[in-house]
Amino acid sequence: xxxxxxxxxxxxxxxxxxxxxxxxxAGEVHAIMGPxxxxxxxxxxxxxxxxxxxxxxxxxTFKGEDLLELAPEERAREGVFLAFQYPVEIPGVSSTxxxxxxxxxxxxxxxxxxxxxxxxxxxxxEKMKLVEIDQKLLSRALNEGFSGGEKKRNEIFQMAxxxxxxxxxxxxxxxxxxxxxxxxxxxxxxxxxxxxxxxVVTHYQRLLDYIVPDFVHVLYKGKIVKSxxxxxxLELEEKGYDWIKADVEQAAV
Amino acid sequence: xxxxxEILEEFTTKEYEHGWSVKYEADEAPIGLNEEIIKWISAKKxxxxxxxxWRLKAFDTFQNMTEPEWANVHYPKIDLQQLRYYSxxxxxxxxxxxxxxxxxxxxxxxxxxxxLNEQKRLQGIAVDAVLDSVSVATTFKDTLSKxxxxxxxxxxxxxxxxxxxxxxxxxxxxxxxxxxxxxxxxVFSDGSFCYIPKGVRCPMELSTYFRINxxxxxxxxxxxxxxxxxxxxxxxxxxxxxxxxxNQLHAAxxxxxxxxxxxxxxxxxxxxxxxxxxxxGGIYNFVTKRGLCAGDHxxxxxxxxxxxxxxxxxxxxxxxxxxxxIGEFYSVAVTNNYQQADTGxxxxxxxxxxxxxxxxxxxxxxxxxxxxxxxxxxxKRAHNSRNFxxxxxxxxxxxxxxxxxxYIDINNPTAKVEHEATTSKIGEDQIFYCNQRGIDTEDAxxxxxxxxxxxxxxxxxxxxxxxxxxxxxxxxxxSVG
Numbered sequence: 001x002x003x004x005x006x007x008x009x010x011x012x013x014x015x016x017x018x019x020x021x022x023x024x025x026a027g028e029v030h031a032i033m034g035p036x037x038x039x040x041x042x043x044x045x046x047x048x049x050x051x052x053x054x055x056x057x058x059x060x061t062f063k064g065e066d067l068l069e070l071a072p073e074e075r076a077r078e079g080v081f082l083a084f085q086y087p088v089e090i091p092g093v094s095s096t097x098x099x100x101x102x103x104x105x106x107x108x109x110x111x112x113x114x115x116x117x118x119x120x121x122x123x124x125x126e127k128m129k130l131v132e133i134d135q136k137l138l139s140r141a142l143n144e145g146f147s148g149g150e151k152k153r154n155e156i157f158q159m160a161x162x163x164x165x166x167x168x169x170x171x172x173x174x175x176x177x178x179x180x181x182x183x184x185x186x187x188x189x190x191x192x193x194x195x196x197x198x199x200v201v202t203h204y205q206r207l208l209d210y211i212v213p214d215f216v217h218v219l220y221k222g223k224i225v226k227s228x229x230x231x232x233x234l235e236l237e238e239k240g241y242d243w244i245k246a247d248v249e250q251a252a253v
Numbered sequence: 254x255x256x257x258x259e260i261l262e263e264f265t266t267k268e269y270e271h272g273w274s275v276k277y278e279a280d281e282a283p284i285g286l287n288e289e290i291i292k293w294i295s296a297k298k299x300x301x302x303x304x305x306x307w308r309l310k311a312f313d314t315f316q317n318m319t320e321p322e323w324a325n326v327h328y329p330k331i332d333l334q335q336l337r338y339y340s341x342x343x344x345x346x347x348x349x350x351x352x353x354x355x356x357x358x359x360x361x362x363x364x365x366x367x368x369l370n371e372q373k374r375l376q377g378i379a380v381d382a383v384l385d386s387v388s389v390a391t392t393f394k395d396t397l398s399k400x401x402x403x404x405x406x407x408x409x410x411x412x413x414x415x416x417x418x419x420x421x422x423x424x425x426x427x428x429x430x431x432x433x434x435x436x437x438x439x440v441f442s443d444g445s446f447c448y449i450p451k452g453v454r455c456p457m458e459l460s461t462y463f464r465i466n467x468x469x470x471x472x473x474x475x476x477x478x479x480x481x482x483x484x485x486x487x488x489x490x491x492x493x494x495x496x497x498x499x500n501q502l503h504a505a506x507x508x509x510x511x512x513x514x515x516x517x518x519x520x521x522x523x524x525x526x527x528x529x530x531x532x533x534g535g536i537y538n539f540v541t542k543r544g545l546c547a548g549d550h551x552x553x554x555x556x557x558x559x560x561x562x563x564x565x566x567x568x569x570x571x572x573x574x575x576x577x578x579i580g581e582f583y584s585v586a587v588t589n590n591y592q593q594a595d596t597g598x599x600x601x602x603x604x605x606x607x608x609x610x611x612x613x614x615x616x617x618x619x620x621x622x623x624x625x626x627x628x629x630x631x632x633k634r635a636h637n638s639r640n641f642x643x644x645x646x647x648x649x650x651x652x653x654x655x656x657x658x659x660y661i662d663i664n665n666p667t668a669k670v671e672h673e674a675t676t677s678k679i680g681e682d683q684i685f686y687c688n689q690r691g692i693d694t695e696d697a698x699x700x701x702x703x704x705x706x707x708x709x710x711x712x713x714x715x716x717x718x719x720x721x722x723x724x725x726x727x728x729x730x731x732s733v734g
Contacts, residue, residue, distance in 0.1 A: 088680065098687075106690075
């Protein structure tokens with residue numbers, strides 16, 4: 001589904017990603033871990049199409065198409081979803097109104113008729129259960145005055161509404177207490193199917209107790225330096241990142 | 254230039270939608286401004302002597318006045334001698350009903366999306382249609398007159414209800430109030446008149462739709478609204494003009510009089526031609542609007558959505574004379590390309606326990622300049638008066654300007670005045686967030702801007718609010734992309 005080859009990206013002249021290779025197939029869950037500043041969030045942003053990053057080398061294909069050629073909204077309509085680490089606030093725009101605009105633009109792209117108000121609300125009610133989100137929250141301005149947990153829950157709720165094929169969760173666990181973490185993970189797990197894939201970007205192993213990955217990759221200094229199965233995450237939890245750093249430095253010598 | 258600015262850059266090239274004009278056989282005054290012209294206009298309108306005298310007196314004062322220069326707007330001096338002060342479609346006899354109005358004129362309004370045919374219109378809105386210097390039609394007059402409501406063109410009011418016009422004309426905005434008001438008093442050609450008798454709630458929205466059509470002609474209309482004790486009316490005003498290379502002057506006066514317990518809501522969606530994207534042409538909109546809360550417990554509420562005009566100079570104000578009276582001002586002013594707006598309000602607290610509320614939302618894009626200018630004045634006798642002002646500015650790009658000039662003058666120690674102001678930039682982050690959910694940039698900007706302006710748009714009557722939302726999106730279309 002997603003194929004990343006030798007991806008290099010920089011911002012304001014600083015190279016952040018230095019040759020990423022990654023293959024993600026339908027039905028898989030990949031975890032990207034790594035110490036602070038290793039490029040995890042940059043990778044998520046580049047895949048979603050944030051324009052301040054310059055792609056200096058490499059290619060990314062998504063469902064056989066050149067992903068890097070597409071505008072951010074086109075990627076979204078093709079099925080790429082990014083759950084933001086810091087969801088933005090849009091004052092005066094209700095979540096419901098925002099989502100209806102989004103859902104209908106995505107549907108239009110997929111050749112479907114727009115949902116009328118009744119059908120949309122029915123769909124919303126159904127998806128709301130997934131992340132135990134309160135309807136009152138959705139009639140408020142988007143993310144305005146939401147708690148950290150509410151914002152993250154709202155991200156996963158939007159994911160449920162937009163039915164993406166590739167979901168990228170950027171540090172979705174940061175700032176969540178244990179209950180919220182459980183609810184959010186539950187939502188993600190229920191949305192999993194053999195036709196979609198998930199990339200979980202995280203700093204901690206904790207989230208992976210709930211969202212069990214098929215593969216774990218360690219990102220360090222803009223490269224994937226180690227890949228393995230979920231056991232790798234446990235090893236990291238136990239030993240920290242230092243041994244990997246040491247490995248890398250040694251290899252470089 | 255950062256990506257952010259590039260995005261914002263592109264969003265500024267949408268063409269003005271109402272830029273067309275039609276040719277009609279016109280009845281025109283000669284070009285120029287002098288006593289003869291004023292007499293000519295007055296004679297054309299078959300006015301009584303007192304009104305001509307009133308005009309001439311205004312003109313006399315006007316000649317000793319100078320154009321105000323304190324506003325934060327810059328434009329070449331207007332040569333008032335080069336303008337035409339009266340241009341009206343030749344209609345033969347004044348039509349008695351809509352059936353007699355020249356269908357070509359009705360078509361102008363139809364093209365603007367305003368159907369003057371009462372049967373076809375959505376119920377609930379009566380329209381006075383003003384084309385250049387005259388009112389061409391007023392709808393639902395009969396329905397309204399059964400309730401004692403007078404809704405007609407200003408000229409008709411002078412003929413049919415001279416006592417009312419004489420009593421209230423100039424009672425809120427004195428003929429010598431300011432340069433443009435004095436000019437208007439001397440040369441005004443038509444406008445709307447509205448009188449709501451005691452105890453009557455006007456069952457439909459009243460509206461005036463101003464259309465400038467003729468070239469090289471100024472539009473000088475007057476609106477006078479009188480609401481007697483315990484009455485209520487909601488009034489709407491819309492305006493458009495053809496796209497022309499030269500600037501055109503629009504200098505209107507609106508006066509509102511509210512007696513005890515009366516409430517008047519006045520909403521404007523101003524969409525005069527703003528000039529093209531290089532700043533050529535556009536309307537100079539120099540307008541004086543003022544309401545007098547004359548009676549106790551009266552209320553006047555202004556709501557304006559200003560998207561058009563090359564230069565706007567406009568301060569809808571309230572004089573809170575009656576005890577416990579309330580004044581409100583809700584404004585969204587959008588400027589794009591080379592537009593300049595200097596707009597705001599004055600709240601003059603004279604009576605006891607008077608309250609005022611100001612919510613101003615400025616949006617600047619392109620190379621435009623957007624200024625809020627507001628005055629809150631609390632007089633000696635105005636015990637326990639309250640004001641709350643909120644002035645927000647939203648900037649799109651880095652070549653536009655937003656300015657806030659609040660003046661506060663308090664002469665009573667019991668007054669409570671609050672002022673809040675914010676300035677923000679439309680965020681690349683917000684746009685990207687919308688994009689990531691599949692929403693394209695133009696829709697994202699429309700969504701964000703409408704969200705920002707929501708508190709004001711919510712004040713508009715339903716049908717108008719929808720129009721205003723579309724207009725906001727349209728005005729800014731092309732400034733992000």
